Amino acid sequence: AQSVTQLGSHVSVSEGALVLLRCNYSSSVPPYLFWYVQYPNQGLQLLLKYTTGATLVKGINGFEAEFKKSETSFHLTKPSAHMSDAAEYFCAVSDLEGFQKLVFGTGTRLLVSP
């Protein structure tokens, strides 16, 4: 069965600083990996995903993530934080064995200070 671990329920950065949100996964077969963002009182929006091919994937709003199979990681980064990036971020995994169901991590709340 798949699982996702997100280290740090809260991450605080200053505006303009590097954003790094950590995600480690467990899957017995090749995984599909996703990062979603949730703004207050809204549904989830896809930031980026990895299925196959290039291991560095770029998403919306300047975010990117790198799939590292040897480390079973899919960390999310952004070179320079903006105030509008403050939100809840969820890492998720799915695979064929799980019939495409998404399994979510516990989420990381990103706080951006001026």
Added chain:
Amino acid sequence: SAVISQKPSRDICQRGTSLTIQCQVDSQVTMMFWYRQQPGQSLTLIATANQGSEATYESGFVIDKFPISRPNLTFSTLTVSNMSPEDSSIYLCSGQLGGPGAEAFFGQGTRLTVV
């Protein structure tokens, strides 16, 4: 892409009553799912809504408590039955276009408070 309209957006209900949440997709989606998000927590899958057949429930969720319908490829409902305060949560539906690795689109969620 797909746009998912979910309603109601919020409701306050008396314990012992039931609430039906509707989810309408503007595209025919292959897979639809219902999630629960308890305050300050992550999303937990309740069930996979299968078109034309019974939903597939995850461990800890049962059909009598959370009956689901999916009459076609663009619509689904989730009913929260015989509610108690412990059912207070955000309920989200999602749909996926295409096969493995496809993006899941989410509704705005239904914020349910049971008093």
